[in-house]
Amino acid sequence: MKLTQLRGISEKREKDLNKLNINEAEDLLKWFPRGYLDLTQTVKLSECYHNDVVLVACRVSSPPQTVYNGRRSYVKVWCEQGGEQFSAIWFNAPYVKNNLKAGEEYLFYGRIQNRYGIGALSMVNPTFELREKNARLKGIVPVYALRGSLTQRCMRDAIAEALRRVPVKSAIPASLLEKYGISPLADAYRAIHAPASMAEINAAAERIALEEYFVLISAFRYIKGGKEDVRAFEYACTGKEVALFAERFPFSLTDGQKSAIGEIYKNLKSPYRMNRLLQGDVGSGKTAVALCGIFMALKSGHQAAFLAPTEVLAAQNYALVRRYLPEYRAAFLAGSTPAKEKRAIKERLASGELDVLCGTHAILQEDVQPRDLAFCVCDEQHRFGVAQRSALGEKSMGADMLVMSATPIPRTLSLIFYGDLDISEIKDKPRARAEIVTGIVPLHKYDDMLAYIGQEVRKGNQSYFVCPKIEEDEEGSLMSVTELYEELKNRLPFVRFALLHGKMKEKEKAEIMQAFKEKRTDCLVTTTVIEVGIDVPDATIMVIYNAERFGLSQLHQLRGRVGRGDKKSYCFLLLGSDSEEARERLNIIKQNTDGFKIAEYDLKMRGGGDFMGTRQSGKMFAQLKNLRYSAQAIFEAKKLADEAIVCADNAYLRAQALKKYESLQDVVLN
Ligand code: ADP
Ligand code: MG
Numbered sequence: 001m002k003l004t005q006l007r008g009i010s011e012k013r014e015k016d017l018n019k020l021n022i023n024e025a026e027d028l029l030k031w032f033p034r035g036y037l038d039l040t041q042t043v044k045l046s047e048c049y050h051n052d053v054v055l056v057a058c059r060v061s062s063p064p065q066t067v068y069n070g071r072r073s074y075v076k077v078w079c080e081q082g083g084e085q086f087s088a089i090w091f092n093a094p095y096v097k098n099n100l101k102a103g104e105e106y107l108f109y110g111r112i113q114n115r116y117g118i119g120a121l122s123m124v125n126p127t128f129e130l131r132e133k134n135a136r137l138k139g140i141v142p143v144y145a146l147r148g149s150l151t152q153r154c155m156r157d158a159i160a161e162a163l164r165r166v167p168v169k170s171a172i173p174a175s176l177l178e179k180y181g182i183s184p185l186a187d188a189y190r191a192i193h194a195p196a197s198m199a200e201i202n203a204a205a206e207r208i209a210l211e212e213y214f215v216l217i218s219a220f221r222y223i224k225g226g227k228e229d230v231r232a233f234e235y236a237c238t239g240k241e242v243a244l245f246a247e248r249f250p251f252s253l254t255d256g257q258k259s260a261i262g263e264i265y266k267n268l269k270s271p272y273r274m275n276r277l278l279q280g281d282v283g284s285g286k287t288a289v290a291l292c293g294i295f296m297a298l299k300s301g302h303q304a305a306f307l308a309p310t311e312v313l314a315a316q317n318y319a320l321v322r323r324y325l326p327e328y329r330a331a332f333l334a335g336s337t338p339a340k341e342k343r344a345i346k347e348r349l350a351s352g353e354l355d356v357l358c359g360t361h362a363i364l365q366e367d368v369q370p371r372d373l374a375f376c377v378c379d380e381q382h383r384f385g386v387a388q389r390s391a392l393g394e395k396s397m398g399a400d401m402l403v404m405s406a407t408p409i410p411r412t413l414s415l416i417f418y419g420d421l422d423i424s425e426i427k428d429k430p431r432a433r434a435e436i437v438t439g440i441v442p443l444h445k446y447d448d449m450l451a452y453i454g455q456e457v458r459k460g461n462q463s464y465f466v467c468p469k470i471e472e473d474e475e476g477s478l479m480s481v482t483e484l485y486e487e488l489k490n491r492l493p494f495v496r497f498a499l500l501h502g503k504m505k506e507k508e509k510a511e512i513m514q515a516f517k518e519k520r521t522d523c524l525v526t527t528t529v530i531e532v533g534i535d536v537p538d539a540t541i542m543v544i545y546n547a548e549r550f551g552l553s554q555l556h557q558l559r560g561r562v563g564r565g566d567k568k569s570y571c572f573l574l575l576g577s578d579s580e581e582a583r584e585r586l587n588i589i590k591q592n593t594d595g596f597k598i599a600e601y602d603l604k605m606r607g608g609g610d611f612m613g614t615r616q617s618g619k620m621f622a623q624l625k626n627l628r629y630s631a632q633a634i635f636e637a638k639k640l641a642d643e644a645i646v647c648a649d650n651a652y653l654r655a656q657a658l659k660k661y662e663s664l665q666d667v668v669l670n
Contacts, residue, residue: 064100086123237296242261306359309379559571
């Protein structure tokens with residue numbers, strides 16, 4: 001529908017709206033408010049502070065006066081509420097004088113001024129109306145971003161008109177809407193623009209996000225033409241064999257692990273190639289799932305690869321493969337592997353004398369050519385660069401892929417769109433998981449903390465000390481990891497400290513890690529090298545210096561390094577700067593243990609600029625930025641899209657998806 005078809009929209013107004021990229025009446029509906037005024041409640045003057053934007057009800061105590069201050073004149077009125085004085089003034093609005101009567105009660109809406117904290121509160125140019133009339137200053141009022149000569153009033157009117165006139169139809173087939181009890185899209189648009197309560201807004205935003213993601217994901221589906229990659233490898237291994245294999249673990253699998261393994265198994269037995277993201281919080285036990293997948297390949301007579309972003313992690317995985325799959329021939333390949341050994345490994349891979357290869361991205365080199373690579377696991381995949389990921393895509397031509405991640409970080413999400421991954425989620429955690437207490441340590445408690453750690457070391461518990469990497473152009477207050485290491489050695493001379501940082505050779509790092517695992521050292525002083533995947537059950541304390549410098553998801557990952565055994569564990573956060581914002585962020589970490597939630601906060605706080613991971617998709621994000629980012633909505637949308645594609649009543653979806661795709665094409669595919 002054309003904008004000018006809406007009542008009250010002139011050609012001039014249309015031009016202004018075009019500047020905001022609002023070109024059709026439908027676009028108006030998607031012009032979500034940037035905020036809301038809550039006029040559902042009045043406040044007491046005695047509870048107001050300078051700069052609060054509030055709605056107050058006051059009785060006008062004396063007739064309004066016109067005041068001239070030597071430069072310009074204004075209207076001023078004195079009011080009273082519960083013994084508090086209040087003055088309101090208006091510039092350039094002489095008519096106000098006639099609209100206010102002494103003795104009557106009015107509602108005033110505006111910013112409270114009380115700059116010096118003394119004297120009466122005042123408002124400049126407040127909006128007001130008779131309290132008993134109360135026709136305008138009520139409810140929740142949306143506030144829109146504007147351009148040109150547009151005003152809030154005309155934007156609200158235009159949108160209200162669009163809500164009345166534009167038919168809203170969900171692209172989700174009616175059969176699915178009904179099946180899942182999804183609320184009508186039109187209601188959500190109405191609630192976003194004209195909410196009855198603040199609570200309604202959230203639900204509406206979720207519903208709209210679900211719709212948008214659904215159309216987006218469907219668009220990619222349709223473009224792929226529903227062609228799934230065809231399976232290249234047959235898996236002869238039976239479910240019973242997998243169950244037997246799982247008995248090798250010293251624990252019984254959680255329900256989440258079981259269902260993830262089940263999904264992988266089903267996928268491998270299907271006619272389609274697996275391209276699956278295994279998503280689970282730190283410590284949810286993704287590795288065991290990966291090992292089961294690898295077993296399915298090996299048992300079926302194929303080769304498998306287990307890829308990790310760092311040598312330390314790769315070595316850890318290699319040790320697990322050796323432990324749980326001892327009957328298969330395994331090798332380890334990383335940057336530090338001596339050339340001669342590398343050559344031998346490559347030859348054995350090519351001839352099929354090796355069954356499983358663990359390693360870092362060294363595996364991705366061109367001359368590594370396994371004979372029968374059927375199954376490929378990529379641990380902590382978000383740590384890999386874009387180029388490495390595409391190399392992996394080529395290398396694994398036809399192989400079944402399992403990528404694992406503990407954080408639904410933006411790039412991972414982009415893969416959901418681009419790579420069209422299937423998703424398995426582990427939502428539970430192994431029982432008997434120790435509690436992790438997170439505390440923000442004030443400076444004056446630092447010494448106590450060190451003393452406490454000293455005691456813990458005497459009890460045989462280990463700790464990590466993590467400090468942020470120092471960028472080249474920084475100096476001053478931040479301590480480098482080497483300085484910290486020296487200082488800690490002085491402070492706690494009986495503790496065996498080890499230093500681990502990114503500048504070290506991979507091999508050296510792996511050795512230091514190994515020593516720590518074997519408890520030949522007590523405390524590891526390090527940068528974020530240890531962020532991912534490291535598993536040391538006796539490590540019970542994590543100290544993070546300058547915690548305000550880390551992303552929330554990163555802190556969560558770091559914290560996940562402790563509490564891995566059955567001992568109660570601690571995460572101590574030290575603040576380098578005591579800003580309000582830093583505190584707020586750390587409180588999120590303190591109060592949340594769900595990695596998903598934390599990632600969402602993280603994204604909201606960072607503004608989601610990296611949503612799609614690559615630069616050129618910035619435009620795409622611009623289209624989505626009005627949407628509430630919600631991992632939940634994305635997962636739900638994806639499931640719906642799976643079902644919708646085979647629905648009989650999906651003609652409308654198809655049309656919408658193709659339209660969406662067209663609008664994205666230039667952005668996404670280049
Ligand atoms: P992540 O998902 O973070 O990669 P890991 O796979 O490293 O987690 O597992 C963390 C720890 O939990 C490991 O020590 C592992 O042996 C243990 N673990 C995994 N699954 C279970 C389970 N079902 N019951 C008890 N412990 C488990
Ligand atoms: Mg892991």
